[in-house]
Amino acid sequence: MTNYVIETNDLSKQYGDVLALDRLSLSVPQHAIFGFLGPNGAGKTTAMRILLGLIQPSSGAGRMFGRDIVTDNLAIRARVGYLPQQPAFYKKMTAREALRFTASFFYTGPQAQVEERIKETLNLVGLEAKADRPTGGFSGGERQRLGIAQAQINYPDLLILDEPAAALDPLGRRDVLTIMERLRKYATIFYSTHILDDVQQVSDAVAILNNGRLITQGPIDALLNGNGRSFFTATLRGESDGLYQAVSQQPWVRQVETVHQNKLTQWQIEVTDETAAEDTLFRLLAQTEGVAVIAYGQKKYELEEIFMQLVEGDNYER
Numbered sequence: 001m002t003n004y005v006i007e008t009n010d011l012s013k014q015y016g017d018v019l020a021l022d023r024l025s026l027s028v029p030q031h032a033i034f035g036f037l038g039p040n041g042a043g044k045t046t047a048m049r050i051l052l053g054l055i056q057p058s059s060g061a062g063r064m065f066g067r068d069i070v071t072d073n074l075a076i077r078a079r080v081g082y083l084p085q086q087p088a089f090y091k092k093m094t095a096r097e098a099l100r101f102t103a104s105f106f107y108t109g110p111q112a113q114v115e116e117r118i119k120e121t122l123n124l125v126g127l128e129a130k131a132d133r134p135t136g137g138f139s140g141g142e143r144q145r146l147g148i149a150q151a152q153i154n155y156p157d158l159l160i161l162d163e164p165a166a167a168l169d170p171l172g173r174r175d176v177l178t179i180m181e182r183l184r185k186y187a188t189i190f191y192s193t194h195i196l197d198d199v200q201q202v203s204d205a206v207a208i209l210n211n212g213r214l215i216t217q218g219p220i221d222a223l224l225n226g227n228g229r230s231f232f233t234a235t236l237r238g239e240s241d242g243l244y245q246a247v248s249q250q251p252w253v254r255q256v257e258t259v260h261q262n263k264l265t266q267w268q269i270e271v272t273d274e275t276a277a278e279d280t281l282f283r284l285l286a287q288t289e290g291v292a293v294i295a296y297g298q299k300k301y302e303l304e305e306i307f308m309q310l311v312e313g314d315n316y317e318r
């Protein structure tokens with residue numbers, strides 16, 4: 001048995017002269033919220049459509065739940081819920097009727113049990129108060145929540161969500177993220193997005209795609225740690241040349257980058273031993289006569305910063 005719900009090996013898709021997906025090798029662990037990131041046109045939707053069996057790969061292989069995504073696709077689909085980027089509903093149907101229609105494809109048991117499942121799912125996404133209103137009057141956020149409910153109606157082991165919070169206002173995005181957090185105890189969640197702040201809030205692991213090619217993947221904490229590199233920043237006022245020499249000569253300092261601005265000196269100090277830096281660095285800065293420490297701290301990366309570095313670097317290489 002594998003610990004991965006999704007595994008792909010050199011998965012590729014060619015449309016004429018366009019290589020939409022270039023040797024994608026992914027590993028999505030069980031019970032994770034996995035963010036699939038990339039700029040528009042990076043190949044995210046193409047990859048999702050291949051995993052769902054909606055299109056065939058040109059080359060490479062993939063497995064979901066240990067089954068081949070091409071030869072065992074029907075068995076895979078029975079365990080997957082899918083939310084397209086823009087879910088659509090019959091406008092005259094109520095939310096309850098829409099879920100009842102979807103449930104009819106999965107359940108043949110007593111109707112009372114089906115209705116209980118519909119009620120449970122509406123509660124899960126916070127639409128119980130609007131269950132009997134026509135979907136034509138729903139807001140964008142309410143349609144997204146109903147789309148997630150529809151994808152969840154068959155108790156899937158894996159939810160594939162294509163841009164679940166795209167085009168929503170901050171409240172709608174918050175609601176969708178809250179639902180994703182609730183669902184994680186029931187299913188693995190694999191979702192594409194370009195809203196990096198959302199990813200940083202809820203994801204356990206990420207993969208970044210650009211020009212159809214995987215740039216990096218792994219736990220988000222490791223990615224935000226700058227791939228193991230550790231930096232401290234300091235803003236100083238006063239004559240700091242002597243202090244620069246003292247800091248640079250510390251055995252745990254790899255390099256010090258300096259910027260002068262408005263009579264202040266800003267340092268970014270890369271260290272090889274984070275514990276030694278925590279114990280010593282600030283004391284070394286603060287006890288130097290003639291130098292005032294205006295600001296100091298350990299540099300924390302934001303996902304957007306990492307994302308831009310990786311994507312821009314990848315574009316440059318190409």
